[in-house]
Amino acid sequence: MSTSIQLNKVVKAYGPLRAIKGIDLSIEPGEFTVFVGPSGCGKSTLLRMIAGLEEISDGDLLIDGERMNEVAPSRRGIAMVFQSYALYPHMSVYKNLAFGLETMGAKKDEIDRKVRHAAEILKIDSYLQRRPKALSGGQRQRVAIGRAIVREPRIFLFDEPLSNLDAELRVQMRVELSRLHQQLGNTMIYVTHDQVEAMTMADKIVVLRDGQVMQVGKPLDLYNRPANQFVAGFIGSPKMNFLPAKLAGNAGAAGEGATLEVAGTSLPFGRALPPALAGEALTFGVRPEHITVGGEAGVFLGEVEVQLVEHLGGQTVLYVSTKGGEMLTVVIDGQMRVTHGEKVALRVDPALCHLFNAEGLAIAA
Amino acid sequence: MNRPPIPRGPGAARHSIRRSAFIHAGLIVASFVMLYPLLWMLSGSLRPENEIFGGSSLIPSHISLDAFVRGWNGLQISFGTFFWNSLVISVLATIGNVFACSLTAYAFARLKFRGRNFWFALMLGTLMLPYHVTLIPQYILFLDMGWVNTILPLVVPKYLAVDAFFIFLMVQFFRGIPRELDEAAMMDGCSAWRIYRKIMLPLSLPVMATAAIFSFLWTWEDFFGPLIYLNDMKSYTVQIGLRTFVDSTGSSDWSSLFAMSILSLIPIFLLFLFFQRALIEGIATTGMKR
Numbered sequence: 199m200s201t202s203i204q205l206n207k208v209v210k211a212y213g214p215l216r217a218i219k220g221i222d223l224s225i226e227p228g229e230f231t232v233f234v235g236p237s238g239c240g241k242s243t244l245l246r247m248i249a250g251l252e253e254i255s256d257g258d259l260l261i262d263g264e265r266m267n268e269v270a271p272s273r274r275g276i277a278m279v280f281q282s283y284a285l286y287p288h289m290s291v292y293k294n295l296a297f298g299l300e301t302m303g304a305k306k307d308e309i310d311r312k313v314r315h316a317a318e319i320l321k322i323d324s325y326l327q328r329r330p331k332a333l334s335g336g337q338r339q340r341v342a343i344g345r346a347i348v349r350e351p352r353i354f355l356f357d358e359p360l361s362n363l364d365a366e367l368r369v370q371m372r373v374e375l376s377r378l379h380q381q382l383g384n385t386m387i388y389v390t391h392d393q394v395e396a397m398t399m400a401d402k403i404v405v406l407r408d409g410q411v412m413q414v415g416k417p418l419d420l421y422n423r424p425a426n427q428f429v430a431g432f433i434g435s436p437k438m439n440f441l442p443a444k445l446a447g448n449a450g451a452a453g454e455g456a457t458l459e460v461a462g463t464s465l466p467f468g469r470a471l472p473p474a475l476a477g478e479a480l481t482f483g484v485r486p487e488h489i490t491v492g493g494e495a496g497v498f499l500g501e502v503e504v505q506l507v508e509h510l511g512g513q514t515v516l517y518v519s520t521k522g523g524e525m526l527t528v529v530i531d532g533q534m535r536v537t538h539g540e541k542v543a544l545r546v547d548p549a550l551c552h553l554f555n556a557e558g559l560a561i562a563a
Numbered sequence: 564m565n566r567p568p569i570p571r572g573p574g575a576a577r578h579s580i581r582r583s584a585f586i587h588a589g590l591i592v593a594s595f596v597m598l599y600p601l602l603w604m605l606s607g608s609l610r611p612e613n614e615i616f617g618g619s620s621l622i623p624s625h626i627s628l629d630a631f632v633r634g635w636n637g638l639q640i641s642f643g644t645f646f647w648n649s650l651v652i653s654v655l656a657t658i659g660n661v662f663a664c665s666l667t668a669y670a671f672a673r674l675k676f677r678g679r680n681f682w683f684a685l686m687l688g689t690l691m692l693p694y695h696v697t698l699i700p701q702y703i704l705f706l707d708m709g710w711v712n713t714i715l716p717l718v719v720p721k722y723l724a725v726d727a728f729f730i731f732l733m734v735q736f737f738r739g740i741p742r743e744l745d746e747a748a749m750m751d752g753c754s755a756w757r758i759y760r761k762i763m764l765p766l767s768l769p770v771m772a773t774a775a776i777f778s779f780l781w782t783w784e785d786f787f788g789p790l791i792y793l794n795d796m797k798s799y800t801v802q803i804g805l806r807t808f809v810d811s812t813g814s815s816d817w818s819s820l821f822a823m824s825i826l827s828l829i830p831i832f833l834l835f836l837f838f839q840r841a842l843i844e845g846i847a848t849t850g851m852k853r
Contacts, residue, residue: 251746272752284743288765298751349751
């Protein structure tokens with residue numbers, strides 16, 4: 199009974215300003231989709247447009263193939279969990295859950311059954327008579343989710359629901375939400391600016407920037423094959439390192455691929471590149487966890503000076519500077535004895551490196 | 564942790580007591596000065612007529628309740644009728660004011676309609692219009708409608724949200740209620756009316772109480788409106804009734820006037836006594852999210 203959502207060239211305009219610039223997107227039934235992007239990218243606006251709280255200026259919203267642009271929010275079969283929870287402060291938890299059903303005109307015993315069922319799923323049955331004011335942040339969060347569940351919607355929308363919780367509770371609720379999704383099987387859309395939440399929960403991630411879709415894909419696809427420099431930098435933590443690069447030569451005949459000039463080092467890239475790129479200002483990208491210090495594996499990236507070391511126990515994070523003054527982050531598994539000011543040699547596996555053209559688009563090789 | 568008390572000399576204690584006594588004395592004197600007219604009126608209602616303007620003392624030579632009996636029954640119409648009239652007008656006006664102003668305020672605060680800001684500014688503009696400017700056109704209007712000498716001119720307009728001050732007060736309060744609550748209710752399938760009734764009204768009780776109390780107070784105290792529109796003594800309100808004790812040509816029954824004035828204050832006094840908490844909350848939290 200899951201539901202698909204289809205966005206066709208959806209636009210949100212405030213006067214001449216276009217907050218959402220023509221988004222095409224299709225969400226499969228039962229999928230957990232995460233909209234992620236920096237603040238102001240339009241992800242919440244897009245969610246509110248799907249909910250019906252914002253008008254759609256242009257384009258079509260289809261739910262199960264049916265056009266929903268002018269349909270009232272309550273008739274779209276959608277429930278939404280707000281960032282601030284938006285619990286009705288003057289009603290008990292029970293009343294908060296029952297309110298939507300009462301509005302729909304459901305019978306008393308049916309309301310009672312549904313409320314108790316939702317309360318059981320979320321383990322909030324012990325404080326149904328309390329007011330929201332008397333609950334902790336995590337409990338309020340559950341009530342807000344419960345209010346969404348009781349209405350048995352086709353689609354759940356979450357607008358940064360975990361951002362008001364402390365770090366520990368956030369991890370816990372993240373797991374619970376994923377479990378809830380497995381249990382209910384509904385289509386869910388989740389908005390966050392936290393790429394960790396996106397990576398851990400999503401079936402599909404939609405990366406947004408300035409009201410445009412930057413890339414859509416499975417979490418690992420976005421991590422392994424970012425379509426552009428923005429996605430490459432946004433997905434993954436710590437952030438991917440970027441260095442200016444130039445195409446030094448194509449040794450296609452020998453089968454060794456192109457050679458790049460990166461941070462004063464000539465680096466065999468392993469793959470052939472279009473000769474048209476010669477002379478263009480390119481950007482070379484490598485994730486901190488894909489750089490190794492010393493050893494023989496991979497190819498030589500350059501000798502750098504250690505500026506700062508963070509020992510996390512399981513990992514060691516190095517902040518280093520190249521001869522040219524560019525800063526790089528390096529993540530080494532395990533513990534490593536290294537001190538400030540030390541010179542180390544960095545090596546990379548060319549297969550795990552990324553290359554972007556002057557427009558920031560990934561160069562497929 | 565128990566810390567030994569800091570030793571203080573007997574001089575310090577004496578100093579603090581003297582200071583406190585001084586402050587109390589000052590406050591008592593100030594309160595007395597402010598209460599004096601009221602006490603004088605109370606005393607005037609209990610003492611013989613010839614003593615009222617005789618001196619500034621508040622202590623009557625002997626106490627009598629004659630003035631109350633004379634005042635209540637002395638006119639052609641009993642004062643009970645006046646109280647009843649005042650009560651009817653005040654209650655109806657208060658209900659109308661709270662209902663109509665809160666609906667209007669909800670529209671201005673939450674609903675989207677064409678020219679909302681313009682209409683809001685226009686409504687605020689009426690705040691600056693003195694009552695006396697609209698008095699004559701209004702009177703002519705009500706005269707043409709045949710409403711003069713009925714309570715309709717005093718009550719019906721209140722159901723049309725004429726009190727811009729209350730609308731403004733409520734708009735400010737509504738704006739302090741998070742919009743996400745409306746949106747959550749909207750997702751729950753509420754119409755604008757149901758959001759108003761089930762979400763906004765229960766959450767704005769303090770401001771409603773403030774509006775209700777002031778509305779009642781101002782209608783109860785109103786002298787000018789009833790004076791213009793009510794000509795028949797049977798329909799007089801308390802305030803108009805009080806005026807009949809003072810005769811500009813002949814003798815005035817001052818002690819009856821004072822006695823009835825004291826009685827007219829009782830409803831207001833009770834109102835403040837019972838609702839002062841709500842009132843203070845309303846005034847203190849208006850426009851602010853708690």
